[in-house]
Every structure is written in C-alpha cells, then in structure tokens.
Amino acid sequence: MIGIHKSKLDTPALIIDKDKLVNNIRTMQNKARAHGKNVRPHAKTHKCSKLAKLQLNEGAIGICATKVSEALVLAKSNITGILITSPVVSQLKLEKLAQLYKLQADTMIVSDNKANLDQLNILGKSINQPINVIIDIDSGIGRTGCTFDQALELGLYAHKLDFLFLKGIQCYAGHFQHINTFKARENASKLLLNQAGNIKQALMDQIGVNDLIQTGSGTGTYSIDLTLESVNEIQPGSYTVMDKEYFDIEQNQAHFLPVMTLLSTVISDNHSTHVTVDAGLKALYKDPTKPKVIAPHNALYYDWDYFGDEHGKLTGKNLPKNGEVVEMIVPHCDPTINLFDQFYIIENDIVVDIWPIDLRGKSQ
Ligand SMILES: Cc1ncc(COP(=O)(O)O)c(C=O)c1O
Secondary structure, three states: OOOOEHHHOOOOEEEEEHHHHHHHHHHHHHHHHHOOOEEOOEOOOOOOHHHHHHHHHOOOOOEEEOOHHHHHHHHHOOOOOEEEOOOOOOHHHHHHHHHHHHHOOOOEEEEOOHHHHHHHHHHHHHHOOOEEEEEEEOOOOOOOOEOHHHHHHHHHHHHHOOOEEEEEEEOOOHHHOOOOOHHHHHHHHHHHHHHHHHHHHHHHHHHOOOOOEEEOOOOOOHHHHOOOOOOOEEOOOHHHOOOHHHHOOOOHHHHOOOOEEEEEEEEEOOOOOOEEEOOOOOOOOOOOOOOEEEEOOOOEEEEOOOOOOOOEEEEEOOOOOOOOEEEEEOOOHHHHHOOOOEEEEEEOOEEEEEEEOOOOOOOO
16 A cells, blocks of 8 residues: 555545644644643544654653553553543453553553542552542533542542552543634633632642642643643644544634545445445544535535445535545544544655554443
8 A cells, every 4th residue: 555646545544644744743742832831642532552652752741541441552552651531440440450550650540539549549559559640620511520629638638548649630621622712712711720720739739749730621722721820731632633623613723734534435426416435424423513525626515314334425516426536524533533443644645654543442
C-alpha cells in the first residue's frame, strides 16, 4: 500500500493527512505553552499508540485513556504519564490496574468515592507501590465524579491513606464542549472550572502543597480553560483529527484542520436519484449530524437512510459512478475510529505509512 495514491486504497478506509495532523498537534501545544499549561491529550479519540507518541514528541506530558485496557496498550508501548479518566471499581479491572502499575508506576487514576479509594489503597499495598489518585468531580453531567461538597473531604481522605498519592482533581465538562456559541461556552466553562479551582486551592492549603493538578477540558473549551489560573493541564482528544460536529461549533473551525477523512466507493449506480456507497453503520458511526462530503465535490449528501450496516446512500448533483471514490469528514471521530483497524497515513495524497489503531476494541 505504501506509495499508492489514496484513491487506489480499498474502501472503506480511514486516512490521515500527516502534515495537517502535526499542524493540529502543534497548534494545541503552542496555545497551551503560551499560557504555561500542560497538555495530556486523550487517546480515546484516536486509539493509536503511534499517534500518542507523536503527541508526546511534540510536547505532551502524558496521555489520557478512559479504560484500563486502553492504558495497558499504551503502557506496553512504553508510554508514560498515563491518566485513566474513568473510575476502576471491579476486581478484574483492579488486577489489570496492578499489571499497569508494574509497567508504568507514574500512572494516575481518577476516583470519586471513599470505598473506591479504600480499594485502590489495598491495591497499592498489595503491589507495594503508591497509586496516584485524581479526585473526579461531577461537572453536572451525572456520569462520574463526586459533588463539589464531597471533593474536599475525599481529597483529604486520599491524602491520609498510606498507599495513595493524591495528585489532584479532574472536572471534565463534556456537556459544554459543543455549546454552539463561544460566549455561552466560555461563561459555562469559566464558572464551573473556577469552582473546581477553589476546591483544588482548599486541598492544597489543608495538605500544605502547591502542586496539585487540575485537569479536564476538551476541544470545545480548551482555549477558554487555558486562560484559567487554577487549570494546569488539559486533556483534549478530538482536536487531533477533528470531525463535523466540532467544525459546526463557533470558533473551532478556525483553529484545527480536518485531518482525517473516510474513503468510500460507489458500488451501485442504477438510480437517477442516488447511488450506493460501501460505508454504512459498520464504517461510519451514526450520529444526528451527517458526514460532510468533500470529494469528488461537495454538493453530495450522505445518509445512512435504511441502507443498513454495510451501505450508505449518496444524493445530490452530478452523482459519482460505480467505482468512484467519495471522501467525507465523519460526524463523530471517536466512535468511527473504533470501527477500524488502521489509519492510512498520507502525504500529498500518497500513502506513506499505516498505523494500527491498537487501542481499538479495548473497551474493558
Ligand atoms: C474525560 C474526558 N476527557 C477528555 C475528553 C476529550 O474531549 P474532546 O474529544 O472533546 O476533546 C473526553 C471526551 O469525551 C472525555 O470524556
């Protein structure tokens, strides 16, 4: 495959433009650096340890993962500074966490309740290694995290346990990332993260340290959050490759380039109203937002319609013919990437490398 033009790839296929990718990664790093903040990008988006290493080479201080299984793949690839952003409470996962600590002792994990802090402390004792803990605060989604009222108490509790090392707090506001107007996003994020910052300060005052982490933030609010004094690191994910849903919100399109596209081929052109392409639900995660067709031209419209798992419907002017390749920006990058085994890396439209999506399917 190396050396061929992207249009000659077997489809459906995900391609990444390397120069644009590096550009997006550098843009985020430069913006964070200008504010004196760190970036620990989230690998939940790209699920690719090669891409994570590129982020580290460009200045990221570590990599976030949602699941222990994802983190294990990162750790086996010698990636350090891993933060697991979702709690681990069940025995099998705690055992995996122990394996992870044997590989990368600087790993951090979030926790949102006392019983779980006790579990992590027991784990730390059993492996004779401190578990680095970040207290997860519920940003208002109700997904994970303790209340603001509980956070101080939990932090102090973690600090007192012998085999835990309190590293800081996390407050990730997923429900703010796609607020359409910048001003509304800014108001919401500032209010919330300053409140979290007060908890961090109170913890530092009571423990007598000045270096606790406040992490959180995503592609929608990063530029706002970087301006807040208490936030010292951000964990954006989608900025790496971008997607239609992020291009649709105010200001984001100005910062990051569309790096990843999906190639799909017309396989049936018997109708005057539409043609059928070879990417359906199994290649293109279905969201309310539709993909944006960019080639062969942008007056074409993709819909899953009722064409099923393996097929999609293309309407519009000058419909392409059988065998022609269509290129699209996907609506939602993370779950679409999770449907593929590899990225084709291109430079000037020529395939120069193939990167395994090696965290794909690691949902445990
Ligand atoms: C905890 C956490 N951190 C960071 C991110 C990355 O956010 P984004 O893809 O919006 O940059 C996510 C995304 O869902 C997340 O759940």
